Amino acid sequence: MAYSIDFSDIWPRLPYLLGGAWLSLQIAFLAFCGGMVIGLFGAMAQAFGGPWVRRPVDAYVSLFTNTPQLVQIYFIFFALPDWGVLLSPYHAVLIGMTLNAGAYLTQIQRAGFASVHRPEIEAAETLGFSKLQSVRYVILPHIMRTLFPPLSNLYILMTLGTSMAAVFGVEELTGRAFNVNSETFRSIEVFSLTAVVYILITFVATFLLAGAGRKLFRARMNVF
Amino acid sequence: MPQLELVDLRASYGDVPVLDRISFSVEKGEIISLIGPSGSGKSTLLRVLVGLLPPSGGTVRVDGEAIDYRNKVDVRKLRSRLAIVFQQYNLFQNMDVLRNVTIAPVKIKGQPQADAEAYAKQLLDRVGLGHKLHAFPDELSGGQQQRVAIARALALRPEIVLLDEVTSALDPELVNEVLDVVRLLAADGMTMFFVSHEMAFVREVSSKVLFMADGHVTESGTPAQIFDSPQQPRTREFVSKILRH
Amino acid sequence: MLQQLFDAAPRFFSYYNILFLLQALVATFLLSLVGCVLGFLLGFVLAVTRRTTGWRMAPLRALVVTYTEAFRRIPFLVTLMLVFFAFQAARLDTSVFVVALCSVCLIATAFIAEIVRSGLDSVHRNQWDAATAMNLSYLQTLRYVVVPQAWKVMLPPAFSFFVLFIKDTALASQIGVIELTFAGKVMANKGFPAALTFGTVLVLYFALSWPLARFGRWMEARLAPARAR
Numbered sequence: 187m188a189y190s191i192d193f194s195d196i197w198p199r200l201p202y203l204l205g206g207a208w209l210s211l212q213i214a215f216l217a218f219c220g221g222m223v224i225g226l227f228g229a230m231a232q233a234f235g236g237p238w239v240r241r242p243v244d245a246y247v248s249l250f251t252n253t254p255q256l257v258q259i260y261f262i263f264f265a266l267p268d269w270g271v272l273l274s275p276y277h278a279v280l281i282g283m284t285l286n287a288g289a290y291l292t293q294i295q296r297a298g299f300a301s302v303h304r305p306e307i308e309a310a311e312t313l314g315f316s317k318l319q320s321v322r323y324v325i326l327p328h329i330m331r332t333l334f335p336p337l338s339n340l341y342i343l344m345t346l347g348t349s350m351a352a353v354f355g356v357e358e359l360t361g362r363a364f365n366v367n368s369e370t371f372r373s374i375e376v377f378s379l380t381a382v383v384y385i386l387i388t389f390v391a392t393f394l395l396a397g398a399g400r401k402l403f404r405a406r407m408n409v410f
Numbered sequence: 411m412p413q414l415e416l417v418d419l420r421a422s423y424g425d426v427p428v429l430d431r432i433s434f435s436v437e438k439g440e441i442i443s444l445i446g447p448s449g450s451g452k453s454t455l456l457r458v459l460v461g462l463l464p465p466s467g468g469t470v471r472v473d474g475e476a477i478d479y480r481n482k483v484d485v486r487k488l489r490s491r492l493a494i495v496f497q498q499y500n501l502f503q504n505m506d507v508l509r510n511v512t513i514a515p516v517k518i519k520g521q522p523q524a525d526a527e528a529y530a531k532q533l534l535d536r537v538g539l540g541h542k543l544h545a546f547p548d549e550l551s552g553g554q555q556q557r558v559a560i561a562r563a564l565a566l567r568p569e570i571v572l573l574d575e576v577t578s579a580l581d582p583e584l585v586n587e588v589l590d591v592v593r594l595l596a597a598d599g600m601t602m603f604f605v606s607h608e609m610a611f612v613r614e615v616s617s618k619v620l621f622m623a624d625g626h627v628t629e630s631g632t633p634a635q636i637f638d639s640p641q642q643p644r645t646r647e648f649v650s651k652i653l654r655h
Numbered sequence: 656m657l658q659q660l661f662d663a664a665p666r667f668f669s670y671y672n673i674l675f676l677l678q679a680l681v682a683t684f685l686l687s688l689v690g691c692v693l694g695f696l697l698g699f700v701l702a703v704t705r706r707t708t709g710w711r712m713a714p715l716r717a718l719v720v721t722y723t724e725a726f727r728r729i730p731f732l733v734t735l736m737l738v739f740f741a742f743q744a745a746r747l748d749t750s751v752f753v754v755a756l757c758s759v760c761l762i763a764t765a766f767i768a769e770i771v772r773s774g775l776d777s778v779h780r781n782q783w784d785a786a787t788a789m790n791l792s793y794l795q796t797l798r799y800v801v802v803p804q805a806w807k808v809m810l811p812p813a814f815s816f817f818v819l820f821i822k823d824t825a826l827a828s829q830i831g832v833i834e835l836t837f838a839g840k841v842m843a844n845k846g847f848p849a850a851l852t853f854g855t856v857l858v859l860y861f862a863l864s865w866p867l868a869r870f871g872r873w874m875e876a877r878l879a880p881a882r883a884r
Binding site: 494562 | 781782784785786787788789790791795799800803804
């Protein structure tokens, strides 16, 4: 008997799936915020710190950007309990994603620091700006303009990356898709719908971010 | 019969009209130059003729036959008779001089490699670059690149050569070497149609001068007529600014 | 704590285990490599199709755009599941490795099509003008003029993508492909300390990814100066 496509079991479960999408977005957001903080300290350490601070940060960045996020979370979830740290799947995923994001965000923010233009700062100083005013009116806008596209891209990638939380049983979008699949066995239908939801979320997110970038920072980004 | 004839030619970039009812004719061996202020549509006219921009109305006839620019076969046949040299030389960066000149004859016209190379060497000698056959474009000066571009256009044995401000992108010292080559072509009886800002040269070499403004040919005549006694006010304004008496 | 790891290490690093891990490493490498090479070939075709003009090719172009935009926005795990169940529904009896390879290929094609497109766009418009004016066809222009200039711009990002994707192949473990992450799970299930197994797996991924990433940067530095023309 050939497999016939039948969405009738799936539509009623759409709200359930969308609830999972909301959780995906939350996880990505939290991990991004946490990662930004790590990234800020990391970038500052790399830009201004002595070798004793720089080397560990470089090692951290190198390690987390050259290994898969999935295995990082496996380590946190399965290895830490041996050392007394018991984490729920949700927390393990969140911490793993935050550390992973932190490494990439360190790289991005480091590039932002490096992009600061000496001539602009000198011009600001000669015009009478204080150090703090220079930062607020000259340096920060410039950095945000340069950084906005890579930051947005990373955020979108992280939103897609939350899908691996399903491996640990977290009930975000992909996790719920797995649940629906085991209930209805309508695999192709549920995963296609899940794929479409991801596509829509990312399109909307890219669109909103591109708009925000243009309005707030005069940063130009393509949606397509 | 005129070799090239334009009747009411019109073209636009999207909604913006660029060429507005251009009409004139060119006899074999004539050298027509097109002058006028920037943005008057001169380069656009050349691009339309060679099929890089589709016309929105009017007719173009070559040796009496009308060209249908929407018909790919027509356009291909046209391009084998009409060659263009661009302001930015547009040499193929990944090929040396010899290959730049031979690629079209070999790949399009199906000439055997040896024949194409022999003719290419002849042409390159004539433009004074016979010793640079295996140089790459980024090793040549602007003037040298432009001369190669002219040789490349001639390799297709065109009946009409279009020259689009071929000296405008060059440093002043390099302009004359290119104009010398154009003089050679003129002396050979090649039908040419060029757009230029080099007024002294235009005056020396052209058999007819067309003045264009706002997409329209407002005046035409011999060089003496246009430069010494322009009729239209626009032409007069332009000529007086350009020439110093 | 650490004592436990040192105790387990000799048993962990047995001949058979090391061989197993290395085989899994090779599987990971091949999954990304073959998938990305195929992805490059197909992505190239897609990019060339996308750049065509003329209304006859419009439906094909629409298809290409939909494909590239969609498959760059689906998580790899979801693509993997789709391909897995599609193969099942079509009653195709292949190994999970082939399923994973197809998934890698689908995604790589979409991303690399964009990379190729950027590369082709990097060639100045006037090269196209000159070629068209000389009657070179679209494909001839690509072959003789554009691609020889564009490949240096395309190759570094495509290689980068390949190196990046090595990390994504970890998800193939979820359908049972015997790659590095799966090997880690197997070892952990056998009773070895998780820190040792996953730690080793992390080190192996690092050993694979870091040198390749460095090579990619070297390649970019060597090819990039040519872009300064």
